[in-house]
Amino acid sequence: MKVLAIGAAGMVGRKLCERLAKDGKLGGKPVSALHMVDVVAPSVAGAAFAVTGEAADISKPDLAPRLIAARPDVIFHLAAIVSGEAELDFDKGYAINLDGTRHLLDAVRAENLKAGGAYRPRFVFTSSVAVFGAPFPDGIHDDFHLTPLTSYGAQKAIGELLLSDYTRKGFVDGVGIRLPTICVRPGKPNAAASGFFSNIIREPLVGQKAILPVPETVRHTHATPRAAVGFLLHAATIDGEKVGPRRNLTMPGVSVTVGEQIEALRRVAGEKAVALIERKPDEMISRIVSGWPEKFVAQRAKDLGFAAETSFDEIIRTHIQDELGGKVA
Amino acid sequence: MKVLAIGAAGMVGRKLCERLAKDGKLGGKPVSALHMVDVVAPSVAGAAFAVTGEAADISKPDLAPRLIAARPDVIFHLAAIVSGEAELDFDKGYAINLDGTRHLLDAVRAENLKAGGAYRPRFVFTSSVAVFGAPFPDGIHDDFHLTPLTSYGAQKAIGELLLSDYTRKGFVDGVGIRLPTICVRPGKPNAAASGFFSNIIREPLVGQKAILPVPETVRHTHATPRAAVGFLLHAATIDGEKVGPRRNLTMPGVSVTVGEQIEALRRVAGEKAVALIERKPDEMISRIVSGWPEKFVAQRAKDLGFAAETSFDEIIRTHIQDELGGKVA
Numbered sequence: 001m002k003v004l005a006i007g008a009a010g011m012v013g014r015k016l017c018e019r020l021a022k023d024g025k026l027g028g029k030p031v032s033a034l035h036m037v038d039v040v041a042p043s044v045a046g047a048a049f050a051v052t053g054e055a056a057d058i059s060k061p062d063l064a065p066r067l068i069a070a071r072p073d074v075i076f077h078l079a080a081i082v083s084g085e086a087e088l089d090f091d092k093g094y095a096i097n098l099d100g101t102r103h104l105l106d107a108v109r110a111e112n113l114k115a116g117g118a119y120r121p122r123f124v125f126t127s128s129v130a131v132f133g134a135p136f137p138d139g140i141h142d143d144f145h146l147t148p149l150t151s152y153g154a155q156k157a158i159g160e161l162l163l164s165d166y167t168r169k170g171f172v173d174g175v176g177i178r179l180p181t182i183c184v185r186p187g188k189p190n191a192a193a194s195g196f197f198s199n200i201i202r203e204p205l206v207g208q209k210a211i212l213p214v215p216e217t218v219r220h221t222h223a224t225p226r227a228a229v230g231f232l233l234h235a236a237t238i239d240g241e242k243v244g245p246r247r248n249l250t251m252p253g254v255s256v257t258v259g260e261q262i263e264a265l266r267r268v269a270g271e272k273a274v275a276l277i278e279r280k281p282d283e284m285i286s287r288i289v290s291g292w293p294e295k296f297v298a299q300r301a302k303d304l305g306f307a308a309e310t311s312f313d314e315i316i317r318t319h320i321q322d323e324l325g326g327k328v329a
Numbered sequence: 330m331k332v333l334a335i336g337a338a339g340m341v342g343r344k345l346c347e348r349l350a351k352d353g354k355l356g357g358k359p360v361s362a363l364h365m366v367d368v369v370a371p372s373v374a375g376a377a378f379a380v381t382g383e384a385a386d387i388s389k390p391d392l393a394p395r396l397i398a399a400r401p402d403v404i405f406h407l408a409a410i411v412s413g414e415a416e417l418d419f420d421k422g423y424a425i426n427l428d429g430t431r432h433l434l435d436a437v438r439a440e441n442l443k444a445g446g447a448y449r450p451r452f453v454f455t456s457s458v459a460v461f462g463a464p465f466p467d468g469i470h471d472d473f474h475l476t477p478l479t480s481y482g483a484q485k486a487i488g489e490l491l492l493s494d495y496t497r498k499g500f501v502d503g504v505g506i507r508l509p510t511i512c513v514r515p516g517k518p519n520a521a522a523s524g525f526f527s528n529i530i531r532e533p534l535v536g537q538k539a540i541l542p543v544p545e546t547v548r549h550t551h552a553t554p555r556a557a558v559g560f561l562l563h564a565a566t567i568d569g570e571k572v573g574p575r576r577n578l579t580m581p582g583v584s585v586t587v588g589e590q591i592e593a594l595r596r597v598a599g600e601k602a603v604a605l606i607e608r609k610p611d612e613m614i615s616r617i618v619s620g621w622p623e624k625f626v627a628q629r630a631k632d633l634g635f636a637a638e639t640s641f642d643e644i645i646r647t648h649i650q651d652e653l654g655g656k657v658a
Contacts, residue, residue, distance in 0.1 A: 090498065133574070137472075142474075143466075143473060143474045144472060144474060145471075145472045145473060145474045145475065146474060146475065146490075147493065147574070147575050148490070148493075148494070149497065149574065151494050151498070154490045154491070154493065154494035157490050158487050158490050158491075161475075161477070161483045161486050161487050161490075162483070162487075164476070164477075164483065165477070165480050165483035168478065169419065169480070245462070245476070245478065246462075246476050
């Protein structure tokens with residue numbers, strides 16, 4: 001089984017490739033080769049199969065045909081200009097997030113037509129809950145419309161429509177997964193408006209202070225990096241017939257308030273950790289966050305076997321296992 | 330007020346231009362110029378303002394910048410490869426329906442940036458209820474998701490997302506309207522699967538036989554060409570602030586069963602007309618039609634003042650007035 005991973009140097013992409021290297025197989029079938037692409041050449045250690053990496057730009061029309069000419073059986077498309085950057089650089093966002101995705105699908109279609117329909121790879125597209133835009137119902141159900149309020153969200157929603165249509169026409173076998181906010185995000189605190197959801201857990205667990213810029217009543221949905229990799233692997237191997245014509249799925253997650261996040265931290269790591277959270281209200285961040293979805297029903301994904309954590313305690317414990325070697329400072 | 334109409338030679342586009350020529354104004358302001366574009370050069374008679382027409386292809390990237398350089402105040406974008414053709418010619422459908430729309434929006438953005446934001450025209454985009462795909466709830470509400478089951482529907486849904494995003498960014502002032510099936514469609518019976526909805530009214534009204542290929546229980550939503558022109562004119566002049574960030578609206582219409590259509594025909598034109606309808610079940614047409622939406626709530630559009638006919642009797646009477654000089658054969 002040949003795997004192509006685009007956007008393989010990002011946080012989730014890297015973890016996906018590490019997992020493939022460790023497992024050596026996908027859906028029970030041995031992986032024979034993994035080709036990784038990103039703006040910087042990605043690499044992964046410890047694989048028993050052939051691994052290659054290259055730095056490339058998917059907005060360039062000649063890249064996708066070359067990548068697809070190798071006829072990968074599974075394509076993971078995780079490459080994207082993220083929300084903030086796509087908002088600041090309109091052209092770059094559309095070039096990578098829309099044109100890049102379309103180049104890939106068109107290259108698959110060309111190869112499909114060349115093979116008389118015999119080449120029809122699974123194409124896993126990472127979409128985002130940014131396809132949704134306020135105002136929202138209490139829980140966002142699977143047939144709620146997509147009215148994105150960012151260019152990134154619009155580009156992801158367009159990618160979803162292309163994925164569905166190219167799948168319906170038989171050119172590709174696509175599955176799109178809308179990832180919730182990934183938490184606990186490893187690494188350093190960053191400037192993203194959503195950063196505090198992870199910061200207030202990750203930093204106290206290593207004895208560092210963290211800033212909480214919003215009220216504890218703010219509700220949001222989370223899944224760990226490990227759950228995100230699980231979504232990707234399941235999306236790569238699930239029976240397309242079972243998914244049916246609606247190829248884009250909202251992934252499950254744990255919907256909690258910030259207050260509930262903090263209570264979970266108290267249960268898992270004690271008062272000492274909680275004491276490191278410093279409340280410093282930020283009106284701009286509060287306003288941005290107030291436009292974000294709070295809770296997803298994600299019934300279809302659950303029925304199709306996509307599984308996230310079931311409590312925020314579990315999210316914290318997963319982070320401690322995967323990033324801190326099982327130990328809390 | 331300068332008006333640009335793209336797709337001006339189609340049935341609705343032609344009626345729109347005729348109406349502009351007759352009214353001489355739009356939203357109370359005098360029209361100073363109308364430029365019409367289509368694959369064949371459109372023309373309209375009787376206007377008191379400057380009228381020009383040209384044959385051109387919106388999939389060519391150099392056309393849109395030239396059209397927009399004239400800085401029209403209102404742009405009507407009706408050009409499209411229709412459903413059946415877009416299904417047969419995948420590349421052509423995407424070239425016109427997606428790339429063509431994007432070229433226009435990008436040209437407006439370029440002109441907007443050149444003018445330091447001062448040029449921000451109203452852009453009326455004709456979308457379609459083909460953005461929806463079965464299975465449906467009883468009445469399709471305004472926040473029902475778009476899961477098109479044709480390439481045409483996917484291309485229109487993508488156009489809607491682009492329109493919203495370019496509007497949100499302040500490059501254009503877009504309003505997208507999802508037209509229901511236009512009935513009674515003037516002209517000759519055609520091969521479209523939806524043709525019978527009009528045929529069974531139009532043909533008997535002029536003493537001709539018409540074939541009914543589906544059961545009388547089939548339900549569908551209709552609006553006249555006159556209502557469609559009304560939607561376009563209202564979309565061109567409505568206060569964008571009132572529309573808000575969700576710029577794409579499902580238009581209202583009359584939801585009736587075929588049986589109710591026939592009863593209306595009986596009331597308006599008598600038994601003699603009804604007797605000209607010949608039942609000839611066609612399984613393929615029945616199957617296609619069974620995947621189509623039956624009924625729209627269209628509450629937002631109604632609240633915003635978009636008005637269709639309120640009964641099928643009124644639809645038939647409008648056809649008799651507009652197409653038959655008020656007389657029934």
